[in-house]
Structure formats: structure tokens, C-alpha cells
Amino acid sequence: MPKIGIAKCLNQDKHQEGVEEMLKIIAKKHDKRRGDVVIAYEEDISVYAVRMWLTRPIPSKHCKTLSRLSGYSLTRVEAIAREYFDMAVVS
DSSP states (O other), rough: OOOEEEEEEHHHHHHHHHHHHHHHHHHTTTTOOOOOHHHHHHHOOOOHHHHHHTTSSGGGGGHHHHHHOOOOOHHHHHHHHHHHEEEEEEE
């Protein structure tokens, strides 16, 4: 099975907008100011890791959690996580 190498972002602005919008929805749903802090508190994922999602793809293991916290469908979360990335294969 090939290993996944570096993820190349095809449209950084659109990816960042999608993640920021999801974080705003999570914050609003939980009556907080910052969605990244809600995720860190609720799911034991560091705030640093969540903030890195603005420039990197969101790991698929967190998609169900984000779907639950945001109210977005799992398909929509997965689209935000990977839509603007080209996953280069490294042999």
C-alpha cells in the first residue's frame, strides 16, 4: 500500500474559510467565543493541533467529532477537511 506523503493545498484561502466557518459554528453552538477551545476541551485535542487545521488537512479520525460538535453532516466535514488538498503519493 502506498504511503501518503505531503498534502499540497490547491486553494489555501477557501480551505481556511471553510475551517474558520466550522469553528465559528462550533463556538456559537456551545456559547463560547472560540471553536478551537471548545474542541480542545471537549475532545482532548490540543488547541495548537486544531489551529494547524487552518493550513493542513483535518485528520479523518476527527471528522465524526467535528460533525457532532458542529451539527454538519459527516460528508460536509470530510469535504471541508480534504476538498482543497492534493495528497501526493510517496513510494
